[in-house]
Amino acid sequence: MKKLFPKKQRPNKKLLLAGAGHAHIGLLRRLARKRLDTLQEVEVSVITEHPQTIYSGMLPGWMASHYKRSEISIDIAALCRRAGVTLIQRPIIAVDADTQTVITFKDAKNAKDERFDYELLSLNTGADTDMTWLNTDGLVNEDLIDKDLADKNLKNTVIPVRPIFNFVEQWQQILKQAEQVSDYKVAVVGSGAAATELVMAAQFALQQINPSHQAYLVCGEQLLSGFDAGFRSRVIKQLQRRNIEIIYERAKGLAGGKLATSKQTLAADATIAATGVMGSAWAAQTNLETVDKGFIAVNDKQQSTSHDNVFAVGDVASRVDREMAHSGVHAVFGGKVEADNLLAYLVGDKLKSYRPKNRTLYLLACGDKYAIGSWGNFSAQGCWIWYLKRYIDKRFVNAK
Ligand SMILES: Cc1cc2nc3c(=O)[nH]c(=O)nc-3n(C[C@H](O)[C@H](O)[C@H](O)COP(=O)(O)OP(=O)(O)OC[C@H]3O[C@@H](n4cnc5c(N)ncnc54)[C@H](O)[C@@H]3O)c2cc1C
Missing domain, CATH: 3.50.50.60 (FAD/NAD(P)-binding domain)
Known part of the structure; x- marks a missing residue:
């Protein structure tokens, strides 16, 4: 060429x-x-x-x-x-x-x-975080929530994980609020690896403040679809071990401290959306x-x-x-x-193709210093995986 x-x-x-x-x-x-x-x-x-x-x-x-x-x-x-x-x-x-x-x-x-x-x-x-997951379209029982208010307030009331810079500021506000009350609830909405990591981190942090504080996950019909079944079952067990409720319903709006799903409303002092990207x-x-x-x-x-x-x-x-x-x-x-x-x-040289590898290593942190790893169909868990993740993450952040 x-x-x-x-x-x-x-x-x-x-x-x-x-x-x-x-x-x-x-x-x-x-x-x-x-x-x-x-x-x-x-x-x-x-x-x-x-x-x-x-x-x-x-x-x-x-x-x-x-x-x-x-x-x-x-x-x-x-x-x-x-x-x-x-x-x-x-x-x-x-x-x-x-x-x-x-x-x-x-x-x-x-x-x-x-x-x-x-x-x-x-x-x-x-x-950006794809917030369409949380609008009230398709909400069957409209008595559950003020639909207009929920749609109007979507951007102000729900905290998207992206942009991360803004999320970091908002998480600090959540912790301040949690310090003022005796019963604080954080809903994390999403069904992917990021949502499960966030809910476990939130539960760990909230319970350091007060053991009656609670984080829970609203994940729609399926959690971690696309991941190997063994990995998924390990993650679900860790969520349960940390007393995190998993609600297999689709979130449909948030208004007046109530997070609606198609069947019920849930108390939520703060709602974090990790609902994929747009x-x-x-x-x-x-x-x-x-x-x-x-x-x-x-x-x-x-x-x-x-x-x-x-x-x-x-x-x-x-x-x-x-x-x-x-x-x-x-x-x-x-x-x-x-x-x-x-x-x-x-x-003016020839351009190369990016061909991703078939398998990638995924390491999912569980809040405390414990993590679950997946590599294709193989999965494992333990504190050592958390330390492995820490080593890999630090190497990336501190690289020269
Ligand atoms: C909690 C969490 C955990 C995750 N863990 C993993 C994981 O373990 N492994 C994995 O593969 N993926 C993980 N992901 C997904 C991963 O974060 C994203 O896929 C990745 O960050 C995308 O990288 P990027 O380089 O495209 O953009 P980003 O890392 O998002 O960087 C974008 C940059 O552009 C800047 N920017 C954005 N908008 C503008 C604008 N309008 N003007 C100017 N600058 C702008 C930002 O400030 C930032 O510097 C995780 C996601 C989350 C939320």
Whole structure:
């Protein structure tokens, strides 16, 4: 393949990294270790909302007080300095791929927008929590809850786990409230691994404050679908051992401290949603091709299906050629391939495919220093798995 920009004639180019997710952290670390020839005449910038990225894998451990906040945060500002990359700390609100512009709020107070142009764009902004799970559509018994109020208040009353930065602030408020009363209830809504980790972390933390506080899980018809049956049964046993009620009903709105399911209302002083992901809000304001619930459509090279000079990886993107879960594992491993492809694109080299492995290691923390691991059909549990998880997570957060 002919090189678009042979090294010597290559013009100054702008590579914009949007979001400081797993993939961009990997690329920045690579640049901090070694300045790459390919980027010699390329201006590289990162636009991200916060100067730190909180590592989701350690979030339940932080909720349960096993880690300090600093231990689960990756300092993006320091990383950019080490990598010699400009940091633009602003939230992205839109991407116009036809004019090659990323639009951000200037700052949260005066809400003026600012535009950044690029020749090559990489998107790694993660995703938002899919709250549609909790709206009252299909609520059979409308006497259970004030439907209009529940739908109107959905965004104010339910605490989504994403964006994680906001969740961290809200969890601290939950703990403060729990300290003031003798009977506090937290509902976690969701049926995936994140929801089960969150409910066990919440139960552990609440019961340190007062043993009569309680967390429970509202998970719809099935818990952990897609996981091996042995793993699922281990998780359910651990939930039961921790006295966490599992309600196999679909949550249908929250109003006036009542969480409705299709059959009953449940008391909830706070409700956390870990109900899967949907595209980030900015993805509703883009002319990039999107699929499903607002994810950027990408091919096997993690390249936008509508605009060649845009790549996307991690939760922000959906592959059009295969089913692939939105998970940190794909953000990391897909991110390595995507970074290589950005560099290859700059010099007109051949792009690589990201082919995920058939099996991935999943380690699920149970609140206390105990965890369950799954690798294909094999699963195991114990304190040693928690320490293994801690070792792997710390290695990721502290990597240089
Ligand atoms: C509790 C919990 C535990 C989990 N555990 C695991 C696990 O053990 N293994 C696993 O594989 N997956 C796990 N996941 C899923 C995993 O967290 C996600 O799949 C992963 O974080 C996606 O990574 P990412 O790089 O796409 O984006 P993220 O890690 O979400 O990073 C996105 C970045 O973009 C920035 N950003 C977002 N929006 C904007 C904007 N508008 N403007 C500017 N910047 C923006 C953010 O501040 C952040 O820096 C877990 C999820 C949760 C909630």
